[in-house]
Amino acid sequence: MLQVSVLKEQTDRVLAGLTKRNFPNAEAEVQRVLELDQRRRQLQTEHDSAQAEANKLAQQIGALMKSGDKAGAEELKTRTATLKQQTKTAAEELTGVEKELQDALYRIPNVPHDSVPAGRSADDNEVVREVGNKPELPGGALPHWDLIKKLDIIDFELGNKITGAGFPVYKGQGARLQRALINFFLDEAMAAGYTEMQPPILINEASGYGTGQLPDKEGQMYHATADDLYLIPTAEVPITNLYRDEIIAAERLPIRNAGYTPCFRREAGSWGAHVRGLNRLHQFDKVEIVEIDLPERSYQTLEHMLGHIEQLLQKLELPYRVLRLCGGDMGFTSALTYDLEVWSAAQQRWLEVSSCSNFETYQANRLKLRYRDENNKTQLLHTLNGSALALPRIVAALLENNQQADGTIRLPEVLHRYCGFAQLG
RNA sequence: AGAGAGGUGGCAGAGUGGUCGAAUGCGACGGAUUCGAAAUCCGUUAUACGGGCAACCGUAUCGGGGGUUCGAAUCCCCCCCUCUCUGCCA
Numbered sequence: 057m058l059q060v061s062v063l064k065e066q067t068d069r070v071l072a073g074l075t076k077r078n079f080p081n082a083e084a085e086v087q088r089v090l091e092l093d094q095r096r097r098q099l100q101t102e103h104d105s106a107q108a109e110a111n112k113l114a115q116q117i118g119a120l121m122k123s124g125d126k127a128g129a130e131e132l133k134t135r136t137a138t139l140k141q142q143t144k145t146a147a148e149e150l151t152g153v154e155k156e157l158q159d160a161l162y163r164i165p166n167v168p169h170d171s172v173p174a175g176r177s178a179d180d181n182e183v184v185r186e187v188g189n190k191p192e193l194p195g196g197a198l199p200h201w202d203l204i205k206k207l208d209i210i211d212f213e214l215g216n217k218i219t220g221a222g223f224p225v226y227k228g229q230g231a232r233l234q235r236a237l238i239n240f241f242l243d244e245a246m247a248a249g250y251t252e253m254q255p256p257i258l259i260n261e262a263s264g265y266g267t268g269q270l271p272d273k274e275g276q277m278y279h280a281t282a283d284d285l286y287l288i289p290t291a292e293v294p295i296t297n298l299y300r301d302e303i304i305a306a307e308r309l310p311i312r313n314a315g316y317t318p319c320f321r322r323e324a325g326s327w328g329a330h331v332r333g334l335n336r337l338h339q340f341d342k343v344e345i346v347e348i349d350l351p352e353r354s355y356q357t358l359e360h361m362l363g364h365i366e367q368l369l370q371k372l373e374l375p376y377r378v379l380r381l382c383g384g385d386m387g388f389t390s391a392l393t394y395d396l397e398v399w400s401a402a403q404q405r406w407l408e409v410s411s412c413s414n415f416e417t418y419q420a421n422r423l424k425l426r427y428r429d430e431n432n433k434t435q436l437l438h439t440l441n442g443s444a445l446a447l448p449r450i451v452a453a454l455l456e457n458n459q460q461a462d463g464t465i466r467l468p469e470v471l472h473r474y475c476g477f478a479q480l481g
Numbered sequence: 482a483g484a485g486a487g488g489u490g491g492c493a494g495a496g497u498g499g500u501c502g503a504a505u506g507c508g509a510c511g512g513a514u515u516c517g518a519a520a521u522c523c524g525u526u527a528u529a530c531g532g533g534c535a536a537c538c539g540u541a542u543c544g545g546g547g548g549u550u551c552g553a554a555u556c557c558c559c560c561c562c563u564c565u566c567u568g569c570c571a
Binding site: 096097098100101103104105107108110111113114115116117118119121122129130132133134135136137140303424434 | 499500528529531532541
């Protein structure tokens with residue numbers, strides 16, 4: 057969530073940013089926060105002064121009791137009753153206002169970075185660059201859902217049997233390819249200076265709130281109700297929450313972590329066209345990179361992360377493009393997002409394989425993730441993350457783009473030693 | 482899952498109704514001493530919110546919530562978590 061101080065001191069910038077997002081009723085929503093904050097301060101002051109007086113009286117009563125002046129003590133007690141009522145009323149109202157204020161803040165999305173283009177939908181995203189050549193496929197080329205069946209490397213039917221739709225079973229060369237990609241991505245991340253983390257894939261409620269999956273996206277996560285734990289939708293959640301409620305020494309920054317985890321998404325209501333095969337799954341594998349850095353460096357860091365991801369795609373010899381998402385297509389919590397899409401030659405469409413974002417202080421504010429500035433004051437840090445990379449669509453593109461006339465699939469050089477084979481089939 | 486113990490500041494650990502945001506030790510920081518260091522000595526060392534230009538003042542926080550009381554780290558109730566033993570188990 058945004059900080060009240062930002063809404064107060066940079067109202068015009070916030071409103072301009074929310075307009076870029078096509079966020080409705082921006083002015084009213086911001087106004088409401090400011091009013092609630094005003095009321096909150098007032099109540100806090102009322103509460104504190106009544107409480108201060110009560111504390112003072114309690115001390116005096118203690119002294120009188122000790123000196124044996126029971127009558128004097130009783131006299132003061134009558135006064136505390138009124139004060140007690142005052143503090144109680146103020147405290148109750150304060151709790152209510154604080155809750156309303158928080159709810160109001162939760163409803164306001166992050167302010168987009170200046171470089172974010174205006175726009176309503178994915179059509180308005182800015183293509184930053186396109187890299188690599190789209191391959192010419194041989195006659196009779198197939199989409200990946202047919203290829204995996206023919207090669208018998210990924211089995212949706214078996215997944216249906218033991219779990220349900222969207223939970224495929226990877227078999228033989230298919231399983232080995234998964235493992236190869238995970239290891240390749242992790243090794244590349246280590247080489248680029250990231251620290252590997254292996255977090256739990258179930259998280260508690262507090263972590264869900266920390267990175268913003270809760271309360272609004274509750275329905276998107278699998279919920280293990282017996283223990284009130286959630287299956288992670290991305291490694292971003294546990295790895296970022298590692299630093300929840302922390303004040304980090306500036307010399308430890310930037311923090312650069314990478315982690316492989318399976319990811320679980322209920323994707324409620326989003327099935328239909330364009331989700332065949334590996335395009336959308338309930339469980340998939342992903343290597344995620346997460347960075348925490350000083351505000352003044354975070355956009356440099358974002359470019360650096362983007363460079364790392366692009367380099368992976370280049371080594372995999374996949375044609376890709378980088379998009380700068382427009383205000384209307386960006387995630388709620390992000391200030392700037394680059395999407396990376398690979399070309400899927402048989403489907404003749406771009407597939408999103410990575411999303412790389414700077415959240416600025418939006419997540420850090422909920423997480424209470426801070427550092428000390430040169431004046432020794434605590435300030436919020438910036439958090440960033442990106443997929444490096446999500447596997448299923450990479451696999452889809454590798455299969456489709458590299459299919460040969462003889463029905464085999466050529467694999468990029470860089471994967472050979474990880475797979476132990478150079479082609480599928 | 483059963484039984485027991487326990488959750489206090491960066492860490493360890495005292496504190497069982499008032500003068501306790503909290504002894505003491507360790508760590509960290511500043512200073513003295515030293516050519517420099519170690520050792521020693523002195524001092525500082527939580528967070529959030531509110532008020533104030535500031536110095537500073539106020540309030541809250543001893544796992545979380547509620548209660549008793551003029552007054553709660555301390556007493557009562559509920560919840561959460563951790564540890565130990567037993568059981569089960571990769």
